[in-house]
Amino acid sequence: MKSEVILKQPEVSHKVLRVSPELPSKLIELGATKFYRCFNCGNCTAICPLTEGKVSYPRKLIRYSLLGLEDRILSSAEPWLCYYCGECSDYCPRDAEPGSFMMALRRYLTTKYDWTGLSRLLYFSKKVEVIAIMILAAIVGLLIYFLHGPIVLDRVELETFAPIHIVDTAGLAVFFILATLLITNIYRMYRYVMRDDQGRRIKIPLKFLITDFIKTVPLHFFTQMKFRLCKVWNWINHLIIVYGYAAAFILFVPLLRFTQTNEPFLLVNPLSILGILSTIALIYGASVAIHGRVKKSQPMWRYSHSTDWMFILLLLVTVVTGILVGIFRLIGLPLATYITYSIHLMIVAPFLILEVPFAKWSHLAYRPFAIYFAGLKERFLASRGVMYV
Ligand code: SF4
Numbered sequence: 423m424k425s426e427v428i429l430k431q432p433e434v435s436h437k438v439l440r441v442s443p444e445l446p447s448k449l450i451e452l453g454a455t456k457f458y459r460c461f462n463c464g465n466c467t468a469i470c471p472l473t474e475g476k477v478s479y480p481r482k483l484i485r486y487s488l489l490g491l492e493d494r495i496l497s498s499a500e501p502w503l504c505y506y507c508g509e510c511s512d513y514c515p516r517d518a519e520p521g522s523f524m525m526a527l528r529r530y531l532t533t534k535y536d537w538t539g540l541s542r543l544l545y546f547s548k549k550v551e552v553i554a555i556m557i558l559a560a561i562v563g564l565l566i567y568f569l570h571g572p573i574v575l576d577r578v579e580l581e582t583f584a585p586i587h588i589v590d591t592a593g594l595a596v597f598f599i600l601a602t603l604l605i606t607n608i609y610r611m612y613r614y615v616m617r618d619d620q621g622r623r624i625k626i627p628l629k630f631l632i633t634d635f636i637k638t639v640p641l642h643f644f645t646q647m648k649f650r651l652c653k654v655w656n657w658i659n660h661l662i663i664v665y666g667y668a669a670a671f672i673l674f675v676p677l678l679r680f681t682q683t684n685e686p687f688l689l690v691n692p693l694s695i696l697g698i699l700s701t702i703a704l705i706y707g708a709s710v711a712i713h714g715r716v717k718k719s720q721p722m723w724r725y726s727h728s729t730d731w732m733f734i735l736l737l738l739v740t741v742v743t744g745i746l747v748g749i750f751r752l753i754g755l756p757l758a759t760y761i762t763y764s765i766h767l768m769i770v771a772p773f774l775i776l777e778v779p780f781a782k783w784s785h786l787a788y789r790p791f792a793i794y795f796a797g798l799k800e801r802f803l804a805s806r807g808v809m810y811v
């Protein structure tokens with residue numbers, strides 16, 4: 423049955439508002455378990471260190487969501503401007519957890535940007551998530567079983583066991599598939615955001631699209647500078663974890679041909695140093711996340727969606743198996759190296775394939791693009807004397 427109701431707004435001709443009655447319940451499923459308690463006082467917006475001028479959240483987005491105004495949510499980049507410091511949740515007199523609401527909204531938007539529908543399945547069904555991981559792991563396991571090279575047992579020959587031309591081709595294929603999925607999802611995000619409150623499409627001249635992209639996206643990706651304003655969670659901690667993820671992705675996907683070698687890397691090798699630093703950052707990130715979520719020590723860790731735990735679990739297994747491969751290779755245990763490396767690949771593949779375009783990792787791309795789109799939209803609307811929405 424069609425779930426959307428089309429309402430004509432009487433005061434403005436031709437203006438339609440699409441109402442999705444299921445929106446609140448979907449957000450509750452995604453972690454906004456208490457947002458219906460909100461009585462619209464505005465404390466959260468006043469306390470949020472990142473709201474400024476015309477950018478005003480979370481109160482406004484909570485109202486839109488309670489009313490089921492899905493179009494207003496889709497055309498807003500604001501959910502991505504929040505860094506989930508949780509300060510608003512601490513000051514909410516109704517314990518409505520506006521910080522968790524913003525996180526749930528980002529999960530919801532991730533499912534809307536993804537055109538394959540896989541993100542929705544992953545976020546709304548634990549079973550699908552587990553089955554998808556198992557299927558991908560099994561496919562990688564079978565590929566290793568059928569395609570591995572000779573098993574040399576008198577010394578470690580990782581490159582011989584996992585022929586580099588196959589691993590390299592697979593790594594590059596995964597890289598291009600993930601990049602394509604992510605870019606198309608970002609394009610859908612752009613199409614959703616670039617609408618005014620009448621639902622009309624906003625056309626941005628190419629010149630501004632290019633210049634603003636250059637000025638905004640790399641800056642916010644590499645510095646995460648807006649997070650400096652948050653008092654609760656340390657900006658540097660966040661930055662270390664972001665760099666750890668980014669370095670691990672680059673080392674493992676496009677640079678795999680250089681990192682999978684027969685000889686263990688010397689510590690002076692730049693790739694080796696990058697690998698060690700990225701491993702330390704990932705261990706640090708995983709430990710902080712586990713400790714915080716178990717103790718519920720900060721508002722952003724009070725609610726954990728099943729995908730959060732799955733992310734941490736996959737991250738930990740990836741890091742541990744990666745370290746073990748390094749140790750076994752260094753001390754010369756061929757069979758242990760090959761088996762652990764196979765398990766490592768079986769975990770890394772689903773981790774990257776599912777998390778980068780469809781789940782948690784995607785926010786690393788969505789956030790700087792949201793800042794870019796929000797700036798463009800605000801400028802365009804201001805030039806026409808319209809308030810930013
Ligand atoms: S502080 Fe709480 S009750 Fe007040 S608007 Fe924000 S979420 Fe609603």
Ligand code: SF4
Nearest residue numbers: 470504506507508510
């Ligand atoms: S979690 Fe932090 S950044 Fe996000 S809305 Fe609340 S106060 Fe603002």
